[in-house]
Amino acid sequence: MRGEETLAEVVLTMDRTLASNYRGGMFMGFSACVPKGIIPDWLYFSVFCPSVEYDEETGEVKEAPLGIRRIEAQLRREGYDVAVVHPDAVHKAIDEDTIAVGVSEIDPQGMGPATTTFTSFSGKPAYMKVCFEDLMERIRELKDRYGFGVFMGGPGAWQVAETFPRFGVDFLIMGEGEYVVGEVVRRIEEGDRGLEIVRGKPVAAEDIPTIVNPTTNGIVEVARGCGRGCKFCSPDMRELRSFPLSKILEDVDVNVRGGHEEILLHAEDVLRYKADGWRPNVEAVLELFSAVMNRPGVKRVSVSHVALSTVCQFDERLGEISEVAGVGELVPWMGAQVGVETGSPRLMAEHMPGKVAPYKVEEWPDVVEQAFGIMNDHGWVPCGTLILGLPGETEDDVMMTVELLDRLRDYKSFIVPLFFVPIGESRLSDHDFFTPEKLTEVHWEVILKCVDHDLKWLPELYEEYARANGHGPLVKLTIRALTWYGRRKIFKSALKWCPEKELVEAVLG
Numbered sequence: 001m002r003g004e005e006t007l008a009e010v011v012l013t014m015d016r017t018l019a020s021n022y023r024g025g026m027f028m029g030f031s032a033c034v035p036k037g038i039i040p041d042w043l044y045f046s047v048f049c050p051s052v053e054y055d056e057e058t059g060e061v062k063e064a065p066l067g068i069r070r071i072e073a074q075l076r077r078e079g080y081d082v083a084v085v086h087p088d089a090v091h092k093a094i095d096e097d098t099i100a101v102g103v104s105e106i107d108p109q110g111m112g113p114a115t116t117t118f119t120s121f122s123g124k125p126a127y128m129k130v131c132f133e134d135l136m137e138r139i140r141e142l143k144d145r146y147g148f149g150v151f152m153g154g155p156g157a158w159q160v161a162e163t164f165p166r167f168g169v170d171f172l173i174m175g176e177g178e179y180v181v182g183e184v185v186r187r188i189e190e191g192d193r194g195l196e197i198v199r200g201k202p203v204a205a206e207d208i209p210t211i212v213n214p215t216t217n218g219i220v221e222v223a224r225g226c227g228r229g230c231k232f233c234s235p236d237m238r239e240l241r242s243f244p245l246s247k248i249l250e251d252v253d254v255n256v257r258g259g260h261e262e263i264l265l266h267a268e269d270v271l272r273y274k275a276d277g278w279r280p281n282v283e284a285v286l287e288l289f290s291a292v293m294n295r296p297g298v299k300r301v302s303v304s305h306v307a308l309s310t311v312c313q314f315d316e317r318l319g320e321i322s323e324v325a326g327v328g329e330l331v332p333w334m335g336a337q338v339g340v341e342t343g344s345p346r347l348m349a350e351h352m353p354g355k356v357a358p359y360k361v362e363e364w365p366d367v368v369e370q371a372f373g374i375m376n377d378h379g380w381v382p383c384g385t386l387i388l389g390l391p392g393e394t395e396d397d398v399m400m401t402v403e404l405l406d407r408l409r410d411y412k413s414f415i416v417p418l419f420f421v422p423i424g425e426s427r428l429s430d431h432d433f434f435t436p437e438k439l440t441e442v443h444w445e446v447i448l449k450c451v452d453h454d455l456k457w458l459p460e461l462y463e464e465y466a467r468a469n470g471h472g473p474l475v476k477l478t479i480r481a482l483t484w485y486g487r488r489k490i491f492k493s494a495l496k497w498c499p500e501k502e503l504v505e506a507v508l509g
């Protein structure tokens with residue numbers, strides 16, 4: 001344990017919403033986007049967003065987001081003493097010898113798609129924004145006292161590209177940070193206070209440092225980037241790089257030593273691990289799952305994201321992955337986030353033809369339905385996202401999404417509608433945000449159908465989860481009651497917000 005007399009040279013931290021594992025739940029992460037003021041803070045922070053454990057004396061966290069762990073490993077590789085510290089305890093880790101404080105953020109101004117969607121109806125700020133600004137205020141006070149430099153990075157850095165000096169940030173790192181963060185800290189050490197945006201570069205798989213401490217929920221990166229080239233996505237996704245299995249297993253071991261029995265494999269499309277172009281490398285994916293499952297200390301494996309077009313190519317062989325992962329025995333089902341985005345082939349062709357590849361854009365609704373079917377057949381549960389308000393969207397496009405939702409109704413899944421967000425540096429960054437005022441009757445039909453879909457499947461999904469995790473009848477009853485209550489609450493809110501009362505009655509009444 002680090003004592004006060006040996007405080008680290010570089011302190012890394014994050015806002016309080018990132019210092020949680022959201023109880024390990026695949027769907028609970030969406031609660032990070034909840035607006036502040038909807039439920040009492042104590043309830044939010046104790047039930048939905050409980051804090052990760054941290055050392056009371058030093059403030060060092062037991063688990064931290066993967067991006068911070070990579071930066072920690074990179075800076076250690078370059079000879080710095082680094083501590084990753086809980087946001088409520090930064091004051092314990094900083095003194096006059098601190099060189100730099102680094103902050104990693106995913107959604108610091110609540111401008112990400114999920115947060116924008118959830119907060120735009122309430123008019124209240126997202127917890128992420130409130131917590132980020134509170135953290136930066138406290139760091140600024142410490143900076144005034146001790147004189148260290150501040151750098152910031154992470155997937156949400158674009159949100160403060162114009163405003164970062166206002167938050168006391170000296171260097172803003174945009175994009176992958178491994179190749180540039182050491183130089184930023186050296187410049188800070190030499191007294192440079194920049195006020196500069198530093199552009200990171202895609203890191204070669206063999207240069208990515210092995211983590212040295214556990215990640216939140218045992219998340220282990222298996223590949224970086226994507227290569228499908230959707231216009232609304234970050235430019236950092238341009239190039240797919242699969243990591244060597246040996247490096248992945250080293251990260252697994254670090255997490256097992258840190259107490260994780262379940263490993264969450266992360267990539268934009270885990271099924272494209274070591275893929276040859278669009279063609280998945282089924283044998284390599286099987287080898288990956290087997291190697292992780294056979295690692296001493298690992299009891300379960302789960303995945304973050306897969307692409308629907310890759311699922312279609314896997315077809316029946318997805319069952320082999322389920323078998324290796326013990327789906328139906330060790331875990332009730334395998335959840336995975338998938339991008340559905342729209343039911344309109346025209347919008348797919350306009351904004352994301354690569355997402356459909358190797359299939360034709362006209363086949364997209366069939367690809368989605370087929371992939372949902374394959375996933376369900378092999379014990380997988382897709383959690384799909386839709387985008388409302390893509391540039392150039394017409395009423396006919398949205399109608400096609402409604403039709404697709406009807407086709408998906410009987411597949412066990414979750415579907416979340418999100419507003420279009422012009423992500424900084426994406427090819428659609430000069431378009432406007434989609435906002436509630438722009439919602440048409442057909443958009444409302446999409447939203448209400450998603451709510452209806454999710455409330456239909458939530459009790460069954462939860463009961464399977466509860467059974468596998470030994471939850472008692474009281475917990476199950478409570479969840480059923482909460483689902484019923486939630487449906488009534490959403491029904492009333494929809495009546496308030498949606499101008500089409502008959503539509504609300506028809507779908508949710």
Ligand code: SF4
Pocket residue numbers: 226227228229230233234237268339352355
């Ligand atoms: S498939 Fe997903 S990660 Fe890849 S470019 Fe499209 S939106 Fe980005």
